Amino acid sequence: MIHPIPSGTRDVLPDEMRELRAITETLRGVFERHGYGEVYTPAIEYESVLHRAPGSSVSPAYRVFDDHGDVLALRSDMTVPIARLVATRYPTADPPLRLCYIAHAYRAVRPHRGQMREFLQAGIELIGAPGPSGTAEALTVLCGALDAVGLSGYRVGLGDAALYPNLMAAFDVPEEARARMLEELGRKDLVGLEREVRELRLPDDAAELLVRVPQLRGGADVLGAEEGPVAAAVGNLRDVLDLLAPNVAERVIFDLGLARGLGYYSGAVFDVYDPALGAPLGGGGRYDDLLGRFGRDLPAVGFAIGVDRLHAALSGEEHAGL
Amino acid sequence: MNRFGLTIAVPRGALLRETLDLLDLLEVDTAEVRANDRKLLFDDAGIVTMRPSDVPTYVEAGAADIGITGKDVLMEQSERSVFELLDLGFGTCTMVLASVDEEPDPAAEALRRLGVVRVATKYPRIAADFFERSGRQAEIVEVKGSVELAPLTGLVEAIVDLTATGTTLRENRLVVREEIAVATARLIANPVAHKLKAEAIDEVLERLRER
DSSP states (O other): OOOOOOTTOOOOOHHHHHHHHHHHHHHHHHHHHTTOEEOOOOSEEEHHHHTTSOOGGGSOSOEEEOTTSOEEEEOSOSHHHHHHHHHHHOSSOOSOEEEEEEEEEEOOOOTTSOOOSEEEEEEEEEESOOTTHHHHHHHHHHHHHHHHHTOOSOEEEEEETTHHHHHHHHTTOOHHHHHHHHHHHHTTBHHHHHHHHHHTTOOHHHHHHHHHGGGOEESTHHHHTOOGGGHHHHHHHHHHHHHSOHHHHTTEEEETTOOOSOTTOOSEEEEEEOTTOSSOOEEEEEOTTHHHHTTOOOOEEEEEEEHHHHHHHHHHHHHTTO | OOTTOOOEEEEOSTTHHHHHHHHHHTTOOOHHHHHOSSOOEETTTTEEEEOGGGHHHHHHHTSSSEEEEEHHHHHHTTTOOOEEEEEOOOSOEEEEEEEESOSSOHHHHHHHHHSOEEEEESOHHHHHHHHHHTTOOEEEEEOSSOTTHHHHTTSOSEEEEEESSSHHHHHTTEEEEEEEEEEOEEEEEOHHHHHHTHHHHHHHHHHHHHO
16 A cells, blocks of 8 residues: 655655764764753744744744644744743853754745755754854854764855845945845845845945845955945954864855845854755854843854755765765 | 856757857857757756756756746746846846737726636746736636637636737737736856856856956
8 A cells, every 4th residue: 555645754764764873973973072962842832932033934834723722833943942942941051051953843845846844954052152252163063063974075155144234224225125135135136136226326336335245255355355334244254264273264165145044143144065965955153132032132153954965965975976 | 068167057949049159158169059959968068958947947956057047937936046147138028918809808807897817827926926916816727838829718818928029919819918027038056056166157157247
């Protein structure tokens, strides 16, 4: 008999499970060595609690009513549940807190796109450590973890979620245009972004910066010439770079247009790219305002690695003979 | 592989010739593609050819680093995670709402009498968004082939389709009622290639901007 399972979910059989387990055990070992204690939280939470996090794209995709009429939701990431956990379980503990997880999260998918409805993430949250030192620690753990599993070709793109909003504020871009421009940037539509900028009829140098900055990416030299409104964010990125050991710093490329989809990022953000995979295999960033929403106002940074994507990237590198 | 080290997704069909002319400007060898309309994969030139609507699929997955396709395709597949880098300015078409050339307009008449209009299209997402944005109710009927047939047979009262010259519409007794969007060819890039092959992609961009 053939019995179906929902699209975007899958069974894992022993051969693959052994490989996945080897990856997660290695990741867990690296996290533990850096002092991160593993936690597990319920897959279903009260929707009203998850909704304390700002940003629409983190909103959970699957909800049910329980027997009291409360709405329960499947978590769409681990960051928000851990913010809830820290505020509730560690209301007075001295920061910084170092927590890690290897757990499933759930998101909506479009049919026939090869997207996963249920996916396994491995990540850390460093709570109470402000940037740039906290950011540098997270990047160090991230690269340590990827090195430990044997990924060789990866790069970490580093940007700042506050950079573009600050730039728009510095040029007095009207509020409603700011939202549209961030939306174009989030959609990676640089043609649409340029059209929005042209419609603002700003002085040439301002328009030029608004169009060019999101396209800046590469080595430390892309940070070189930036002055004026972007100097503060660029200074933050440079401070992070200065704190990194050479083996981590050589993995970093700067990406001033990096706009991660989640609404709660406040400062440095990063994505992990590998030439063997067409999509980022993980990422993270600073969310200095998120914990405050849960009543424990602490700066924080974290990342999540997609375990299946990491597995695919490792296989891809092996296939390419890297 | 071409001098940029980039795999390029090239659309067959209406955009093919101008796309190849553009690649010639970039000194990518297109002679074999021009000579062969059955072959799909051209390793020496770093070119893969496909239907325009498949270009975002290959580029999003990283099977091609960059690609060229119409804005209509990108609008219909708006959730694809690809960078839209440049408006190439050719292949201009207009997405229109059209209905049979008679008075009163059957589409407007349906909305007035029934409060809903039936619309056939190959672009269900664009059509649905258009009617939603303008606060009108529409029942979208997706068809794969000649959309012009649908209003003539009474399947629907209107169509949403792409038109370049309007000839096909006129020949089928259809008239443009509203313009929805203008679509041109766009250069798109895979999000990982955009970071890891930044220099090559920026060089392509630079040269296309200067043309």
